Amino acid sequence: MLGILGNKVGMTQIFTEDGSANPVTVIKVGPCVVTQIKTIETDGYNAIQIGYQNSSTKHLTKPELGHLKKSQIQPLRYLKEYQIEEVNDFTLGQIINVQNFKEGDYVDISGKSIGKGFSGNQKRHNFSRGPMTHGSKNHREPGSIGQGSTPGRVFPGKKMAGQLGGKTTTVSKLEVLKIDSKENLLIVKGSVPGKPGNLLSIKPTKRA
Template sequence: MSTEAGIGVMGTKLGMMSFFEENGTVVPVTVVGFREGNIVTQVKTASTDGYDAVQVGYRRVRDKKLTKPEMGHLQKSEIIPLRHLQEFRLQSVEGFEAGQKLVFDELFKEGDLVDVSGTTIGKGFQGGIKRHNFKRGLMTHGSKSHRALGSIGAGTTPGRVYKGKKMPGRMGGTKRKIRKLKIVKIDNDLRVVMIKGAVPGKPGNLLRIAPAKIVGKNIPKN
């Protein structure tokens, strides 16, 4: 498990729009909103858990939406029922305590670079052309190979298909991280933040926002 450059938060993707800067430049941005949550639910230390990390909870739900072990874990620290729990592994956990609320504009400011993680849109079972950008065969001159994959290896040697071969299969629905995206605007009245560029997932998906890792600045070179 890699170490984060700093504590982060979770948010909900709301969609994309165009943002006009003061000089008139149009910037495509992703709008991220925040539901109730981003509360520290547990502080892990090297002496108790073997590593230093801060567990954060997000999105309040009804009690019956959680299992008894999940409810017991949150009630231990007298915290409201929260749907999502994620850890941010840090070099130091000093200054954090259970029940502490994390506010976005206190952790980040406009112009900061962040790493955004999420689950990409699932596209189901797809062929080689859509999944791996393969070229199709001729559509004329007697060709009978159009969108088929074609040969996938020799016969006698090696007598099998190599692992990792690019072939048809399930596309999307995987975890992805987009690094070093710029925070364009923080709107405290609407409780949203605008991040330059596109992020994984469709509107309504959970996003994990953490400070961007920059070697030599907030991450040691070794």
């Protein structure tokens, strides 16, 4: 099954028939357009490239405009490629929407996480703080970070203060609880990366 692009709408909760409440994320997906078909013969692998969200030409580079014009497709703001096993079922210009999924499917959703700026060790790595009384001057400081003259340096990967969030992350195996074909809404159980409006990539979870 092919993946799709969409935007996070927000979170809410829905109730099942047994009365239990489920936290869910509402995602506005597609419609997306097939902009390129790659095959083993021409590119070395099978893949489908899709485009999402109509855009004006001023937001695209000349190579992007030329690429879409070659396929006789309108300017699209986002392009994303998904590798699949079989490409014969797809054609250029084909519309991909929420109907490609069904209730009960499991999906992996990728997006940029919420950026939290420059953060200290307590917030970034869940370090414990120092004592707050008896003249302690180490409340939220990182403390000693090295071993002295030997090795005389700080090893790469040391957990220290720094940029937190704002990176592409993936949440796996989220269950599709409901689909609204009329509004192109995908409702999945649980949370997904980013704030409302965040661009998301939704693809089926690979079965083991």
